[in-house]
Amino acid sequence: MGKRQPEGPPPAPAVQRVRLRYTKRGRLRFTSHRDFQRAFERALRRAEVPMAYSAGFTPHPKVSYANAAPTGTASEAEYLEIALADRREPQALRALLDASLPPGLDVLDAVEAHTSGFADRLTASRWELRLERVEPAEAESAVRAFLDAPSVEVQRETKKGLRTFDARAAVASLEVVRTPGGEAPDRPDTTPCAILRLVVRHLTPAVRPDDVLSGLRAAAGLAPPVPAAVTRLAQGPLDEESGTVADPLAPDRDATSVATAPGPTA
Numbered sequence: 011m012g013k014r015q016p017e018g019p020p021p022a023p024a025v026q027r028v029r030l031r032y033t034k035r036g037r038l039r040f041t042s043h044r045d046f047q048r049a050f051e052r053a054l055r056r057a058e059v060p061m062a063y064s065a066g067f068t069p070h071p072k073v074s075y076a077n078a079a080p081t082g083t084a085s086e087a088e089y090l091e092i093a094l095a096d097r098r099e100p101q102a103l104r105a106l107l108d109a110s111l112p113p114g115l116d117v118l119d120a121v122e123a124h125t126s127g128f129a130d131r132l133t134a135s136r137w138e139l140r141l142e143r144v145e146p147a148e149a150e151s152a153v154r155a156f157l158d159a160p161s162v163e164v165q166r167e168t169k170k171g172l173r174t175f176d177a178r179a180a181v182a183s184l185e186v187v188r189t190p191g192g193e194a195p196d197r198p199d200t201t202p203c204a205i206l207r208l209v210v211r212h213l214t215p216a217v218r219p220d221d222v223l224s225g226l227r228a229a230a231g232l233a234p235p236v237p238a239a240v241t242r243l244a245q246g247p248l249d250e251e252s253g254t255v256a257d258p259l260a261p262d263r264d265a266t267s268v269a270t271a272p273g274p275t276a
Contacts, residue, residue: 021069024062024093027123028100029259030107032088038114039084043075046115050090053110059103060096077132077245080218085242089132089258091123124265131258132212134182134248137219139206140239144232149204150186152230157184162225173215177225180217182209183253207243209253 034041041049054061054071061071072093079085104120111117141149156162162178187205210217219240226232246258257263 021063021065022095024072024095026094026097027091028094028098028103029089029091029121029123029128029262030104030117031119031259032090032111033114033116033118034079034083034085034088035114035116036084038112040082041115042081043078046078047073047075049111049115050107053107054092056110057103057106059092059107060094060098062093062095076129077212079242083219083240083242086118087135087242087244087246089128089245091128119259121259121262122266123262125261128258131247131261132245134209134211134255135245136207136209136243136255138187138241138243139208139219139223140241141204141206141234142236142239143202144204144234145202146186146188146204149206149232152226152232153184153186153206155230156181156222156226159229162229164221164224164228166221166224168215175215175217175221177217177221180211180213181222182211182248182250184208184222209248209255211248212245 034046050073051071054073061073063069063071074091076089076091079088100120100122104117108117156178159178161176163174164177165172165174167173185207187207208219208222210219210222219238223232223234223238244255244257247256248254249256
């Protein structure tokens with residue numbers, strides 16, 4: 011007996027890939043990745059995006075997600091890629107999708123994909139941690155102890171049980187943000203708040219901001235009295251020399267500029 015085949019014609023092939031940058035802000039930071047997937051697929055339908063679909067008995071739109079932030083974490087730099095059956099102008103597509111998603115899930119950027127290996131570019135993330143009721147001087151002391159340590163072992167419960175790993179090895183940079191007046195920025199009152207900025211390499215096992223907080227507790231006894239507010243500010247290729255995280259969409263922008271540049275005139 012031959013193998014069953016789905017009825018009807020095969021799905022239209024993909025003719026264009028578009029990479030999108032989106033955010034998770036405010037209360038939407040508590041949206042799980044699965045919930046976001048459902049919301050995004052609804053937005054694709056509302057915006058009438060001509061998606062390319064997978065083959066088989068249960069076709070689904072071709073959407074690839076890259077390194078999603080943990081639930082409860084805000085982010086300014088989440089990425090995904092969609093495959094289209096008809097070509098669309100990326101910025102017009104961005105505006106349509108942004109209007110079809112709830113505020114807080116905001117589509118900030120779009121570029122046509124002319125390159126491969128996008129996920130491999132996401133080698134590090136830049137994070138901000140707001141530690142309410144922690145004096146900046148106390149945080150600075152803990153940061154020095156953490157950075158001076160050759161290794162800082164932390165534990166986390168995973169699907170495979172309790173794992174122990176080195177949080178220090180993943181941290182490319184870590185500092186306390188200070189304003190000229192010495193207070194944390196954007197503070198309406200005098201309640202202390204230490205703001206940390208850190209760059210974390212994407213290693214295996216993954217080291218998350220809460221692991222770095224566990225490392226600060228292990229290295230220096232820093233224990234914020236309330237949970238930290240965590241925001242991913244950027245993710246992309248890490249420049250090890252400068253410790254900066256570059257725009258992962260830049261190679262596609264460059265390739266788009268070359269592809270659309272006018273040819274030589276006769």
